[in-house]
Amino acid sequence: MRKGYVYYKDHLAGILTETQEGEFIFQYDNQYIKDYPDKFLTFTMPVTDKPYIENRLFPFFEGLIPEGWLLDIASNNWKINKTDRMGLLLACCQNCIGAVSVEPILETNGK
Numbered sequence: 001m002r003k004g005y006v007y008y009k010d011h012l013a014g015i016l017t018e019t020q021e022g023e024f025i026f027q028y029d030n031q032y033i034k035d036y037p038d039k040f041l042t043f044t045m046p047v048t049d050k051p052y053i054e055n056r057l058f059p060f061f062e063g064l065i066p067e068g069w070l071l072d073i074a075s076n077n078w079k080i081n082k083t084d085r086m087g088l089l090l091a092c093c094q095n096c097i098g099a100v101s102v103e104p105i106l107e108t109n110g111k
Contacts, residue, residue, distance in 0.1 A: 001017060001018065001019055001020055001107075002017070002018045002086050002087070002090065002104070003015055003016065003017045003018075003104070003105040003107075004016045004086075004089065004090050004102040004103060004104050004105060005102070005103045005105060006026070006041070006100065006101075006102050007100065007101045007102075007103070008032075008036070008039060008041060008099055008100055009099050011032060011035070011036065012029050012031070012032060013028060013029060013032050013036075013039075013041060013100075014026055014027050014028040014029045014032060015027055015029070015105070016058075016061065016089075016102065018057075018086040022055065023053055023054070023055060024053070024054045024055070024056065024057050024058060024086070025051050025052065025053050026045065026051065026052040026058060026061075027051040027052075028047055028048065028049070030049070032047070033047055033048070033049055041060060041100055042060040044058075044059070044060065045058070045060060056085075057085040057086060057089070061085075061089055061093075061102070062085060064089060064092075064093045064096050064098075064100065064102065065085060065088045065089055065092060065093065066088075066092055071088070074088060074091065074092050075088070078091045078092075089102055090102060090103075090104040091104075
């Protein structure tokens with residue numbers, strides 16, 4: 001399972017998860033819901049306490065991933081397959097142009 005913190009400007013907006021089964025879940029953070037109920041990431045994902053669940057990466061997050069020659073550079077430098085959309089998102093989108101960024105959550109389970 002891979003996860004990333006999703007920030008809107010400097011505020012933790014929520015967590016994006018890719019499950020072992022290949023589902024993608026985005027859940028807004030409770031504090032973000034309370035403090036910023038009208039500051040949604042995208043019109044297709046208004047602020048709510050219910051998780052968004054899809055069988056593929058949400059189009060909004062797809063749009064953050066580089067394309068063209070930048071995608072080639074990212075894929076080659078980090079050795080990430082171009083079809084590994086979550087891997088590319090976590091590697092490339094920590095300092096995006098715009099208000100949204102995604103930072104990997106590193107699992108520490110003693111291994």
